[in-house]
Amino acid sequence: MGNGEVIAFFVQPPPQSLGFAAYGLACLSGALANVVCDEFLADLGHPWARLSRRGVWLRVGRWLALILGCVIAVMTSEPAEAYARMIGVAVFGVIAGCDLESWHVPPDWYTIGGAVGMVGVWGVAGGLRAAADAALAQAFCYGAMVFGVAALKVAAAGDIKLMMQYGAVLGGIVAVGWAFVMEWLVRVVWMFFWALGVASREGVEAVVARGRGLRAPHGPFAWLGVVLWIAVL
Amino acid sequence: MAVALGFVVMVGSVVVMVGEGVAYWAGVVGVVVMEVVSVGLLYFCSKE
Numbered sequence: 001m002g003n004g005e006v007i008a009f010f011v012q013p014p015p016q017s018l019g020f021a022a023y024g025l026a027c028l029s030g031a032l033a034n035v036v037c038d039e040f041l042a043d044l045g046h047p048w049a050r051l052s053r054r055g056v057w058l059r060v061g062r063w064l065a066l067i068l069g070c071v072i073a074v075m076t077s078e079p080a081e082a083y084a085r086m087i088g089v090a091v092f093g094v095i096a097g098c099d100l101e102s103w104h105v106p107p108d109w110y111t112i113g114g115a116v117g118m119v120g121v122w123g124v125a126g127g128l129r130a131a132a133d134a135a136l137a138q139a140f141c142y143g144a145m146v147f148g149v150a151a152l153k154v155a156a157a158g159d160i161k162l163m164m165q166y167g168a169v170l171g172g173i174v175a176v177g178w179a180f181v182m183e184w185l186v187r188v189v190w191m192f193f194w195a196l197g198v199a200s201r202e203g204v205e206a207v208v209a210r211g212r213g214l215r216a217p218h219g220p221f222a223w224l225g226v227v228l229w230i231a232v233l
Numbered sequence: 234m235a236v237a238l239g240f241v242v243m244v245g246s247v248v249v250m251v252g253e254g255v256a257y258w259a260g261v262v263g264v265v266v267m268e269v270v271s272v273g274l275l276y277f278c279s280k281e
Contacts, residue, residue, distance in 0.1 A: 112272065132261045136246045139268045143243025146271065150236040173250045 029090040061220045065162065066093040068223035069169060081171070084125030088118040088169035095165070111161035118168035126171075134171040141167030141176060145218065155218050162219030175226065182225030187216055235274035242268045 069092065073085035095114045115138045123131030141163035148155035167176050191214070195207045242264055249260030 132258070133250075135265055136250055136261060139242050139264050140246040142268055142272070143239040143241070143246065146236055146239030146275070147243060150239070173246055177247070 029093050033094045061217050065166070065220040065223045068220070068227055069093075069166075072170070072223065072226045080125055081130075084121050084130075085169060085171060087121050088171070091117060091121075092165045092169050111164055114161075115164045115168040118165065118171075122168075122171050130171065133173065134168050137170055137173045137176045138164050138167030140173050141222075144180065148218065154216070159218040162217075163222065166219055166222055170226070176222075179222045179226040183218065183222045184225075186221050186224050190216065190221075235271045235278065238267050238271035238274070242271060 066089065069089045070086070073082055073089050077085055091114060119131050119134045119138065122134040142160060145155055145160040145163045149160065166179075167173075170176050170179065191211075194214075195211065198207045198210060245260065245264050245267065249257060249264055252260050
């Protein structure tokens with residue numbers, strides 16, 4: 001993509017495409033993964049109980065990310081690209097729902113496997129160049145999260161895996177870049193109201209003290225950023 | 234080291250995106266290699 005094409009991408013409206021069949025498929029896979037993990041696996045005992053989910057808000061955040069990802073995939077893609085993204089989002093939903101790091105495999109296995117798999121999906125749908133674009137997008141997300149976790153202390157370590165999958169699913173660094181810009185706008189507004197709420201109850205000093213340890217989820221915010229981008233355009 | 238590589242990957246991916254031809258593909262290979270090295274360092278050298 002040349003400089004002119006990059007600028008053109010930024011100013012063009014997102015094309016409308018694809019019906020709701022793939023959207024339903026992705027939602028169904030995510031729902032199935034969550035229901036199975038929540039309702040059945042915990043009762044099956046070892047080793048299946050290890051796959052059950054714990055932590056309500058983490059699950060809600062990932063579930064929200066999946067839903068928003070489905071909306072994005074439908075609204076921002078041409079039909080062939082949309083199918084590739086829907087498959088990626090579906091895979092993302094399943095692995096986010098299952099938390100495969102609970103298995104006795106390297107903790108990053110499902111993260112890297114998911115990212116590589118989605119780059120492969122892009123390769124099948126759009127050729128080598130599409131796969132390379134998706135690899136760049138997930139690399140950008142990985143680098144941003146590592147930097148955010150280690151240097152800026154604004155993200156949790158678990159966000160890295162979510163963002164790698166997010167970059168691979170979105171399949172384009174321009175879209176990811178826009179998502180980051182909008183994500184930070186959402187984040188600033190979110191933190192403003194968070195600080196306002198704490199200050200009204202506990203005072204300004206409490207805001208500063210608690211703000212130092214605040215970890216806001218990047219993944220769901222990033223999806224939300226893309227949705228906001230679409231809404232603005 | 235892993236964090237520094239992660240930062241290079243983040244910036245490098247943006248730079249590579251506007252490239253064309255051989256420069257683009259060389260950049261993609263370089264970014265992915267650096268990413269893999271960074272992931273490896275984080276995984277094998279992390280104390281967690």
